[in-house]
Amino acid sequence: MPSLIVPLLFADAVLPEDPASRFIRLLTVFLLAMWVGFEVITKVPQRLHTPLTSGSNAISGITAVGAIVVAGALTTGAGTLLGFLAVVLAMINVAGGFVVTHRMLEMFQPKKK
């Protein structure tokens, strides 16, 4: 009976979160993700450092998510304009980053001749 279980499982999620708990939750996420990042990236060999730099550069375009939320809310004219510009810039970062990384990685593939 999922319709019964799901509300039970997530019942406490509707309670408001106090600011300190919210901050600690995000800080937990931040520190754990940093840790995962350190662990994973130390294993990348030197020859892939350039694609790693450009690939991670593309991922830093994640700020597009924030830009979309603030631009799409249409709260104030200036806020929307700034958000619109942020979406454009973040998308340049995202699209350019992934395409450049792909171009570089293609060169590392054995050539079919």
Next chain:
Amino acid sequence: MSSQAWINLAYLTASMLFIVAFKLMTGPRTAVKGNYLGAAGMAIAILAACFEKPVMQSVAAQGAWPLVMLGLAGVIGGVIGAVMAIKYPMTGMPQMVALLNGFGGAASTLVAGAELWNATAAAKAASAPLPAWTQFAIATALTGLIGAVTFWGSLVAFGKLEELPQFKKAWTDPNRHWINLGLAVTTLLLIWGVCANPSSNLLFWLLVIVGSALGCTLTMPIGGADMPVVICLLNSYSGLAAAAAGFVIDNSVLVIAGSLVGASGLILTAIMCQAMNRSLAGVLFGGLGTTAVANADDVYAGKVKSASAEEIAMVLEGAERVVIVPGYGLAVAQAQHAVRELANALEKRGTTVEYAIHPVAGRMPGHMNVLLAEADIPYEKLREMDDINPTFPETDVAIVIGANDVVNPAARTDPKSPIAGMPILDVDKAKTVVVVKRSLSPGFAGIPNPLFAADNTLMYFADGKKAILDLTAALSK
């Protein structure tokens, strides 16, 4: 499940895909898949963002127009980014990555600025000022600052790497430390101001302006060979700016992706510094020390042997094992395809050819690997420093093209040298060393290289590309 829960689930999926993407970056073959997964994660996160409550509310009030606007912005940015990435020549990759990185930082600053503008407007309407020293206020200040430093620092790095005339000379004004200190103090005061008084948009934008100036003044003094460190550091900053933006809008996918990038950039920065035996502070504020530098004339006088293409071809004819050592000069001379031709000619004669790659050769991490891969040189032949150093004594000929400081034996032998202790490629241990170079001019460290005067070294003074082409022609005769 509420719609917000589905959105959060999408963010969680995106975050997992980013981690797997990084994980797959450890191998050249799996890395392509990793890049696809990263792009897929980004697409999921971006689509999910379009369903966030604030966007849906404005859609409910005003129809499809907000989504059209977002789509338009996305298409404009996406097309510009993709066209730049496809059109830009492969040799310009370091500056291309710097530029894209800067845009990410600028976007984070604008997100913080827009959020603050909306929040202050709402606070004014409710005539209740925004509370001081909240997560929102602190994170907004930090996002604005880090994003601005990233953007302007990246633009200066772009200018330097593109070798624009304005950036030809590193900024070495003796007062720069005071200027930086002044800007840093102003920055701290403004951060305090924004946190204590978040209802002021003016203070935020002042902070952004001062951060912009700081981004420029911190990057301008940094010279050529230190660029890999700067690129890594700016990369890290753009991630941290995104993570800080995540604290502004209370969004975990921004925090996760941003901190992954931040960690990756910090690790690469540490690796680059280690490979130069320098501290991060030394790279950022130092410039190389000017301790007792051996006089170039004493080192070179009467000991440098210059050779012609024909003479070197004769040495190469008898070689069983040749190691090619590329440096930034190879990228400048665009000689990677010529090097490939030379290696082909040698391999046709039964000679083993390998490439020794120093971690900081070039202008960005791993620069030489990408350059040689562009010329179809299989990556199995590109060997890392620790891996290839023990094999130099069994190497008949080491050919150094456009590298200098990374093969300077003074790092090993002279404890007073400014580069003492820096890990180098031990090419001097090869039976014969051929150095292709335009002149005896020093490298970035500004010190003479005893390798050029060694008994087993032949200097071949010429432009890198022409030299290699002539050598290949002489060998094929």
